[in-house]
Amino acid sequence: MIRRLRARHRVMILLLTPILPVILLVALVGRSPVPPTGLPRELADPRDPSLVPVGAEWTLLQSPRIQARFLARQGDSTPAAIVLDQIQQPTLPDLLLYWAETAGDSTTLPADALLLGPLEAGKQLKLPASNRGYLILYSLAHRERVGFAELPLVRSGP
Amino acid sequence: MSNFYQAVNWNRQKRIYDTTLATGVLLYLALFTATTFALDPNATAETTLIRALGTCALLLLHLILCIGPLCRLNPSFLPLLYNRRHLGVTMFILALAHATFATIQFHALGDVNPLVSILIGSADARRVSQFPFELAGVVALGILFLMAATSHDFWLANLTAPVWKALHMLVYLAYGLLIVHVGFGALQSETDPLLAILLGLSLVLVLGLHLAAAFKERRLDGEMRTTGSDGYVEVCTVNDIREGRAKIALVSGERIAVFRYDGRISCVSNVCQHQNGPLGEGRIVDGCITCPWHGYQYRPDTGASPPPFTEKIPTFNVRVSQGRVFVDPKPNAPGTRVEPAVIED
Numbered sequence: 001m002i003r004r005l006r007a008r009h010r011v012m013i014l015l016l017t018p019i020l021p022v023i024l025l026v027a028l029v030g031r032s033p034v035p036p037t038g039l040p041r042e043l044a045d046p047r048d049p050s051l052v053p054v055g056a057e058w059t060l061l062q063s064p065r066i067q068a069r070f071l072a073r074q075g076d077s078t079p080a081a082i083v084l085d086q087i088q089q090p091t092l093p094d095l096l097l098y099w100a101e102t103a104g105d106s107t108t109l110p111a112d113a114l115l116l117g118p119l120e121a122g123k124q125l126k127l128p129a130s131n132r133g134y135l136i137l138y139s140l141a142h143r144e145r146v147g148f149a150e151l152p153l154v155r156s157g158p
Numbered sequence: 159m160s161n162f163y164q165a166v167n168w169n170r171q172k173r174i175y176d177t178t179l180a181t182g183v184l185l186y187l188a189l190f191t192a193t194t195f196a197l198d199p200n201a202t203a204e205t206t207l208i209r210a211l212g213t214c215a216l217l218l219l220h221l222i223l224c225i226g227p228l229c230r231l232n233p234s235f236l237p238l239l240y241n242r243r244h245l246g247v248t249m250f251i252l253a254l255a256h257a258t259f260a261t262i263q264f265h266a267l268g269d270v271n272p273l274v275s276i277l278i279g280s281a282d283a284r285r286v287s288q289f290p291f292e293l294a295g296v297v298a299l300g301i302l303f304l305m306a307a308t309s310h311d312f313w314l315a316n317l318t319a320p321v322w323k324a325l326h327m328l329v330y331l332a333y334g335l336l337i338v339h340v341g342f343g344a345l346q347s348e349t350d351p352l353l354a355i356l357l358g359l360s361l362v363l364v365l366g367l368h369l370a371a372a373f374k375e376r377r378l379d380g381e382m383r384t385t386g387s388d389g390y391v392e393v394c395t396v397n398d399i400r401e402g403r404a405k406i407a408l409v410s411g412e413r414i415a416v417f418r419y420d421g422r423i424s425c426v427s428n429v430c431q432h433q434n435g436p437l438g439e440g441r442i443v444d445g446c447i448t449c450p451w452h453g454y455q456y457r458p459d460t461g462a463s464p465p466p467f468t469e470k471i472p473t474f475n476v477r478v479s480q481g482r483v484f485v486d487p488k489p490n491a492p493g494t495r496v497e498p499a500v501i502e503d
Contacts, residue, residue, distance in 0.1 A: 002429055003412055005323050006375060012330050013368040020337050020361055027341030028354050030286030 047124045050074070051081055060135060061147040064088040071124065079127050079151075082135070087121045095119040095146060098136045099128055103148045109138055127151075175241040179248055186214050204263050211256035212344070216336065218249040223333060223364045227371035229450075233439060236450050243309045250299075250306035257299050291343035298335035301328045311432075319434045337361065379408045390477065390484035396423065396501050397481065404447075406438035410487040413438070414474055417447060417458045422498035424458035425474040425485050432469065462493040478502060 051071035060066040065088040070079035084097075097119055100110040116125040119137065137146040190210040194201050222245050228235040265275035276292045305326055308314075314322045337357075345354055383391045393407045399418040406415055406428055413428035415438030426447065428438045435451030442448070446455035446464060456463055456471055463469040470493035475486035478499040490496060 002320060002434055003379065003408070005320060005327070005434070006379075008324070009327060010372045010376065012327065013365065013372055016330060016334060017365045017369060020334055020365065021358070023334070023337055024341045024354075024358060024361060027286060027289075027338075027345060031346045031349070032287040 048081065048126075051124070054079060055152075057085070058152055060084070060149050061137060063147070064091070066119075066137075078129075081124045081126050082116070083124050084119065084121055087119065092139045092142060092146060094139070094141060096138050096140060097125060098138055099133055099151075100136055101130070101133045103134045103150075104136060104145060106145050107143060109136065109145075113138075171237075172241055172244070176244055179245060183214060183218075183248065183252070186217070187211070190214070204259065208256055208259045208263060209344075211252050211259065215249050215252035215256055216340065218245060218252065219329075219333060219336065220360045220364055222246055222249060223329070224367055227367035230371035230374060231367070233450065239451055246302075247306045247309055250302045253299055253302055257295065286342065287346050289338075289342040291339050291341075291346075294335040295339040295343070298332040298339060301332040301335075305329060305332075314433060319430075319432065323434055333364070378406065379413075381408065383407065383409065385487075386484060389486065389488075390475075391487050393425075393483045393485050395481050396478060396483060399423075399483075402442040404438040404440075405483075406436065407485075409474075409485055410489070414485060415447070416476065416483055416485065417442060418501070419445075419458060421501050423476055423478055423483055423501060424496065424498045425476040426456065426458065426461045427472045427474075427489065427492075429471065430454050431471055437471070459498050460493055460495045461490075 048071075050073060052074060053069050054072040054077055055070050058068050058070070060068045067085045067087075069083045069085060071081040071083060072079050095118070097116045098109060098113040099116055100113040102110045102112075104110040104113065113136065114128055116127070116135075117123060132151060134148050134150050136148040138144070139146055187210045190213060191206050194206045194209070222242060225235065225238045225242055225245075229239050261272050261276065265272040268275060270278075276296060277290075305328065308317065308322065308325065317325065340357060345357070383393065385391050391407075391409050393409070393414075393416055394405045396418065399405045399416060402417075402419055404415040404417045406413055408414075413436070414425055415428040415436075416423060416425045417438075419442045426437065428436055430437050430449040430451065432449065432452055432454045435449045435454070437447055437449055437456070440448045440450040442458065443455070445457070447458050448455050454463065454469060455467070456469065459473070461471040461473040472489035472492050473494050473496045474489055475496055476499045477484050478501055481502070483499070
């Protein structure tokens with residue numbers, strides 16, 4: 001290698017020697033805590049075997065068409081959970097189901113919205129103690145409300 | 159060495175080198191994939207492939223960057239240098255495959271053009287976790303492409319070795335960008351300390367070897383020479399040079415190589431025409447100075463390659479007096495014959 005290039009090479013290495021370790025250190029020290037993968041325990045597997053179906057099957061949404069069943073404790077007509085059935089494939093990915101006292105508007109969730117879980121057929125989603133309110137299907141990625149329905153008054157027995 | 163261009167001038171060494179390289183790459187990819195699936199049953203094939211290709215390319219880049227200083231420090235590593243460009247092109251192909259699959263996996267499934275998505279994907283350089291690490295990877299890949307595309311001897315000859323080498327020194331910029339790419343990318347979500355330690359140790363190894371080689375070279379360039387009344391510079395004694403080998407010295411701002419062979423002394427430029435390799439670290443083979451890097455040959459008395467080759471390097475007038483070697487610091491035109499100095503008994 002000719003001397004001029006050798007000198008340039010030496011300068012480059014002398015510059016990189018302090019810079020690169022600092023860059024790596026900054027990257028390692030400044031990294032954010034990684035959120036736990038998966039859903040919180042209460043959302044991940046909220047299946048409660050003591051719950052029994054109450055009321056008739058209910059159409060939560062027409063488009064995409066989503067049917068739902070309510071579950072309640074023995075002798076109690078207040079729904080404690082909801083199970084989504086016959087989910088028509090939605091056009092948006094990763095939809096989430098929320099409960100709120102109000103329906104909110106088309107782009108934002110109400111401040112009191114409570115995440116019930118992902119839109120997934122057969123999954124038991126725990127409802128809050130209040131038997132009134134709205135179920136809201138929301139796309140977090142698109143930040144838009146896909147649909148909503150007011151919780152019906154559920155009666156036990158046929 | 160060849161007097162015409164062809165894609166790859168295959169010979170036995172190159173076949174062995176490339177077979178070893180291909181086997182090593184395939185073994186690494188298989189081992190990485192198997193280990194990933196064994197340790198993480200939830201791993202997806204796409205992500206595993208992207209990571210296997212990326213880590214393999216990064217590993218090869220570290221190897222490539224270590225070969226140069228290792229050869230400066232110990233000539234026994236020279237066989238690794240012989241086909242280093244094949245190593246570089248392989249590394250680029252692996253990096254390109256990593257980038258392509260990562261673009262498809264992480265940027266092509268939305269409603270934004272994947273290339274636009276890369277540019278705007280994580281756009282907050284103020285936050286470490288949001289740093290646009292993809293951009294660093296894209297720029298590094300551009301540099302690696304430039305190097306791979308000009309790696310052939312055609313470009314080396316037409317750009318000239320100094321320009322070609324200056325261009326290929328961009329590898330250090332690419333390396334810095336890849337440290338940013340990995341540090342602000344993969345290491346943000348992969349918090350296993352082993353990965354950070356491995357990258358840190360690799361960085362220390364690369365920089366440490368380069369520093370050691372740089373200081374060794376600097377010592378050689380810093381040796382003082384005595385100039386005689388006739389303008390000749392005393393370089394060494396005859397006994398300092400082994401038969402068929404050379405003594406390297408800095409004269410008039412550039413290195414020369416003083417060779418001893420068959421009872422004679424000849425002096426030529428230390429810089430090989432091909433890739434500016436250090437001729438003085440080579441030896442006389444079949445009566446010709448042979449470059450340790452790629453085997454380019456020159457006659458010691460004329461500095462010209464044997465026919466049909468046409469490479470020529472400058473020669474220097476030389477004389478031997480009382481066992482000491484003196485060199486005229488003024489170089490002769492490349493290919494000029496200089497009568498070798500005879501070693502007195």
